[in-house]
Amino acid sequence: MAIRLRQHRMFWLRPALAHEGFLLGGLQRFVHSGDVVYDIGANIGLYSRFAVQQFGASRVCAFEPMESNRLLLAENVKIAGCDSRVSIFQCAVGNEDGTVEFQIDDLTSNSGALDAVTGGKASPSRAQYGLPPRTVHVKIARLDTLIEADGLPRPDVVKLDVEGAEAMALEGAKHLLTSHGPRLVIELHGAEVARRVAEMLWSFGYHCFGPLIKDDASTYQEVTGEKLTVVTDKYSLHYLLASKNRDDLLPPLEEFAIAS
Numbered sequence: 001m002a003i004r005l006r007q008h009r010m011f012w013l014r015p016a017l018a019h020e021g022f023l024l025g026g027l028q029r030f031v032h033s034g035d036v037v038y039d040i041g042a043n044i045g046l047y048s049r050f051a052v053q054q055f056g057a058s059r060v061c062a063f064e065p066m067e068s069n070r071l072l073l074a075e076n077v078k079i080a081g082c083d084s085r086v087s088i089f090q091c092a093v094g095n096e097d098g099t100v101e102f103q104i105d106d107l108t109s110n111s112g113a114l115d116a117v118t119g120g121k122a123s124p125s126r127a128q129y130g131l132p133p134r135t136v137h138v139k140i141a142r143l144d145t146l147i148e149a150d151g152l153p154r155p156d157v158v159k160l161d162v163e164g165a166e167a168m169a170l171e172g173a174k175h176l177l178t179s180h181g182p183r184l185v186i187e188l189h190g191a192e193v194a195r196r197v198a199e200m201l202w203s204f205g206y207h208c209f210g211p212l213i214k215d216d217a218s219t220y221q222e223v224t225g226e227k228l229t230v231v232t233d234k235y236s237l238h239y240l241l242a243s244k245n246r247d248d249l250l251p252p253l254e255e256f257a258i259a260s
Contacts, residue, residue, distance in 0.1 A: 007110035021255030026185035142172030
């Protein structure tokens with residue numbers, strides 16, 4: 001992987017893929033040979049590459065709003081020799097079409113979040129050093145618009161990691177989710193958004209499973225209305241797998257592990 005040492009320190013300051021096991025395990029379970037995968041919040045291409053190289057996706061549509069990340073994303077899929085199967089879109093995915101403000105963490109992660117999520121606050125790393133927010137304007141689009149108006153292929157699997165805008169992204173994909181029902185692998189950022197996402201997906205006919213944390217113990221289980229009452233802390237429910245076919249979600253997910 002091509003990285004920037006300061007901004008992508010998570011690739012070298014900790015064991016490789018230490019925090020990616022659940023999402024990669026979800027993709028490994030859900031992606032079938034020949035599938036179309038949407039990588040929403042693609043960053044610099046880790047999941048796009050795994051979807052093609054390891055899991056057999058025929059095409060990946062990778063969405064990344066930040067220009068600096070998009071350049072590395074393009075380089076990384078080229079390094080892997082899978083650039084012919086990865087289409088890159090420099091835009092955020094949400095519940096509107098147009099241009100929005102986007103708060104950037106340019107110090108530690110080179111990630112960002114919609115201003116509508118942060119409320120205009122600086123990223124935690126910038127705030128830590130007393131720095132003001134760094135804001136750019138980015139294109140934003142609804143998935144339904146991209147598919148219906150722009151002709152993108154409907155996905156079989158969607159990986160979603162958008163720093164707190166998960167519910168917004170799903171709101172903008174209502175037609176896709178109700179009519180086509182792709183399998184979903186989601187990273188969640190906060191208890192409130194986790195509850196909103198689960199309730200929204202139930203209304204679209206999905207079953208939801210994930211590692212619920214209660215009393216400091218994490219258990220992979222079905223997320224129901226009753227279970228949702230324990231989602232009170234930021235990472236009580238950090239990840240979610242969702243499908244309209246409940247059998248897709250069983251047995252308990254084993255996290256993806258790289259062979260040594």
